[in-house]
Amino acid sequence: MSNKLKYSVITGTMGQLSDRFCSSGYKEKDITLGEKLKVISNIKEITAVELCYDIDGDESDFVEVKKLLKKYGLTASVVNAPMHPDRKWRFGTFTSKNGNVRKDAVQMVKDTMDFAEKVGSNIVNIWPGQDGFDYSFQADYSKQWKHFVECVKECADYKKDMKLALEFKVREPRNRCILDTAATTLLIINEVGRENVGMTIDIGHVMQVGQNMAQAVELVSNYGKLFNLHVNDNYAAWDDDMVVGSVHFVEYLELFFILRKVKYDGWLSVDIFPFRENAFEAAKESILYMEKYDQLVEKIGYETLNKLIEQDNPLQALRAIRESVFK
Amino acid sequence: MSNKLKYSVITGTMGQLSDRFCSSGYKEKDITLGEKLKVISNIKEITAVELCYDIDGDESDFVEVKKLLKKYGLTASVVNAPMHPDRKWRFGTFTSKNGNVRKDAVQMVKDTMDFAEKVGSNIVNIWPGQDGFDYSFQADYSKQWKHFVECVKECADYKKDMKLALEFKVREPRNRCILDTAATTLLIINEVGRENVGMTIDIGHVMQVGQNMAQAVELVSNYGKLFNLHVNDNYAAWDDDMVVGSVHFVEYLELFFILRKVKYDGWLSVDIFPFRENAFEAAKESILYMEKYDQLVEKIGYETLNKLIEQDNPLQALRAIRESVFK
Amino acid sequence: MSNKLKYSVITGTMGQLSDRFCSSGYKEKDITLGEKLKVISNIKEITAVELCYDIDGDESDFVEVKKLLKKYGLTASVVNAPMHPDRKWRFGTFTSKNGNVRKDAVQMVKDTMDFAEKVGSNIVNIWPGQDGFDYSFQADYSKQWKHFVECVKECADYKKDMKLALEFKVREPRNRCILDTAATTLLIINEVGRENVGMTIDIGHVMQVGQNMAQAVELVSNYGKLFNLHVNDNYAAWDDDMVVGSVHFVEYLELFFILRKVKYDGWLSVDIFPFRENAFEAAKESILYMEKYDQLVEKIGYETLNKLIEQDNPLQALRAIRESVFK
């Protein structure tokens, strides 16, 4: 029942980070992909990076990227399609009312798939943050849904051995996003009906909508669709993208218990926004907390926890955690 | 494109209402079903009541109930199965770990189906508020899901011409409920795979989870599964069950626009908790606000709104509302 | 800098617990005060109980209560005034528009003060859950504030050596409560201007409103007004009143660090609603988690934590916690 967990980190975590109140960014300076990979490679538990493909930046030249990956002993776990940074997507990508925009968005994802193949990754992450709406009387909900399904199909058929991982989030940047929860995303995936289309669960996005991370992971796994995990912590009301373990504890333990139960063999990618923190230290601490959770599940015992769940008595689990976990 | 809306009210709205801090209830006295129907019948827009079947109370004797309905010129729009009031369901009904409890729960729903048939209703509402969990390490999520699907199937097959409407709510009374959103419920409905199994959307439950009521209604309608609507208002963070129109406005207008779009021909049932208010007045005001919303959509014009949505310009819709709606 | 923490538990925690969907209560049977004290006395860390004075129940007869306390080796840490259970308070106690109701409410608190004195407690807890409003255009906010201040003054002057601890909560049972946060309560306390009027901070109420427990404790302590603490856990969106430690971790560690910093010498009262759990076990587990938090602060070192805070580097604190805390 033991698992060998695989850790990755999104390159975005190491970059310049801005928000609507500090648009020039919180970091003293931008760093190159090479510099990012160099610091990431110092975290020995990490064996891969999740890349963010972009047309103009230094994550677009696959030759250079491959060279750097090799230099730092890393692989590309997943590549993110650039669904949000360009203002041309401000009214949506796959759900845009403008057919040309949808066409461009499909091409952009195909380009990402090409890039992913070239850098040796077999998963493209699609987080359609600009797809949704802000106001009432803004969206034709049926058309949005239909267009989304169609575009995903077209992308999926482009390269059948490239996995597409749809990532949900209830809101931000749009006030309401089309892929709001794991269940909505499963409905979409079911309608798309392609083997290579599945899901990325961002753990923080589950908490943001008041749901349980372990439950979401188990549900999606049961449908055979859990392709990737993004991990971070928050105060359970917004996607704060904080260091793993900085707020929650018992829910994380349960998550790592469930990862064993569903025999998860995908990546655990650190996806945080350390606006004011040292990004390297923040990513490292996140990994070390995850390692610790996995060890603690081992320590308490997978079977022990399984039996406690059968009794429907959360007090016994809390006691076992207290007695086994703390020094 | 005009709709003739049908209004109902849940009998629970007119009853004794308590909470965890005033367990003896906020009303000076309980009133009988006859008294409830009498006051409801004074609201001329209401043509039906949604009943709450219970084993011990006065909504269990179908002969008496039919007599009263006839006396007050009302029909039974829907009958609610008593999924939550009895403490025997405290660890769940269809998802209980105890097979005997699940069996009893199925029987309880079948009994409700029998009762519904006898009082002339063709929909039984199933809101499994006790099914879910409170703590981590309490639920076996896969087994809960499996048991839930099995139990619904068994109930559905018991009487194929009786519709079962599953009602979701993200939380309360359990901290986490199994049917948390419309999308989760559609997944369950798809797995159940029975013609007579669909959904009740409680409008307040949509807002509670930070989603959009019109979008949810359109999604479920597109699956052909919108059997019933519960209507109430809240502050968008909890299921406050307030009088319709007491907080929100534009989202309701959009809802009544969408009800035309999807040609909804089911019931709009007032489901509020007027703890400290006159229940009759509270239900009546809710109905009158809904009537007003429908008239305002008519006044602005269905086609006008449709065109504004096509433009992806919510400001135009806001202007149209402002200019057409307010005196 | 070491603290000897004092633990108590509210008797309500051990009683029948109901909610609006299971009004008859989740427990198989009610238990008497004697039975409650008996089980509480089995938790050796607990040296007191926080009583809930009521007119009709078994927490009204001070002779009997004193006898029971003595029998079980417990003292009365605090006595709660019955501000919410009776429906006569449904439109408020101190803020009722009805002068007679306000007068009765003041008398009810004075009676509680008499009772508290007789059972050997020097603090009466005032949680005005029914004081506030549900809808817009319902409350005269200025009059509510004025009446509240006046009534507290009158109670405070009745017995100057009896402390009155005002407890805030942003909502529930009212949709909006007058004492919503620690800061509002400090404003009220400042206006009241009596030595013997201070505050109870319920830790869960702080998280419910999206604030930080340690910060609230330090703020109120700096005003010299922290009279009492209620402790419980929740999912940070509602007052779930869960077992301490079942959701959050680092914030609790910080709380126990701050309790040392402010040299808190009041009670830590377990105030949970174990609807479906064994109340004795739930209270005990809560106490043992708190004991553990205090030990972990000791283990990491108060001065170490203090220095880490001075560096404005939360990653160092997270590392210290990870390295010192987990086995």
Place this chain on the structure above:
Amino acid sequence: MSNKLKYSVITGTMGQLSDRFCSSGYKEKDITLGEKLKVISNIKEITAVELCYDIDGDESDFVEVKKLLKKYGLTASVVNAPMHPDRKWRFGTFTSKNGNVRKDAVQMVKDTMDFAEKVGSNIVNIWPGQDGFDYSFQADYSKQWKHFVECVKECADYKKDMKLALEFKVREPRNRCILDTAATTLLIINEVGRENVGMTIDIGHVMQVGQNMAQAVELVSNYGKLFNLHVNDNYAAWDDDMVVGSVHFVEYLELFFILRKVKYDGWLSVDIFPFRENAFEAAKESILYMEKYDQLVEKIGYETLNKLIEQDNPLQALRAIRESVFK
């Protein structure tokens, strides 16, 4: 009891708007202050703009700004101190642990005061969005409070005829902000104890924390400290900065009723983030909704509403609104 309302708009509303996912901004191009004032001057109800002083941009040259204001027939209602855009404030301004940063921040506010005086405004708005913390064990809460009070005092004493309006917000950009609510801000203002220090209430910030806008306005007015209002709408869980009236209705009506009650004679400044909308239309629509609310209060009748509140019957108020407001 009639009020002549004064409308303003913050220049930031008309500018380039970015967020953490589209850092280059949603607008096709930046526009100059002159262009902003030109479009604002087309909204006839607006007689002033709220400026955002900055050191490098075109809101720093008071001669040019005065010329433009005159050209477009506008005055400067308020000037915002640049508390957040520069990354030097990322760990706080007045609450920074670094004494030099605090000193710089005080100077920055004094500079804003100078600028405000020169452009003819008598209010400087201070929204300390970077002051607070993100993680546990990051802030020394007592020192933050003390430093904040000291810095405000120093600024206040610099120019006693220049008003300083402190603006609260529970979170964003920091996960926890020091001025979280109106009540906390009143505590700070009380400690500062200067005539010229008061508050700006941002209506959306009140809803974000689950409180009532009218209540907050009345409370702060009763302390004589309501200097300014920012107006916008949101979904009640985040500071969405949407067009006024796009979500809520009855609470706004109550707000405009209360503005009469407290005889508010300050500005109503539109403070929205129309990321994807035409900013001019969005600001204009916000003003027109506010005008409408004020007219509707007039139409229903101030005294009528006052009497309904005295009855503690929100249903009567809802009826009066329904019958008086809708066509």
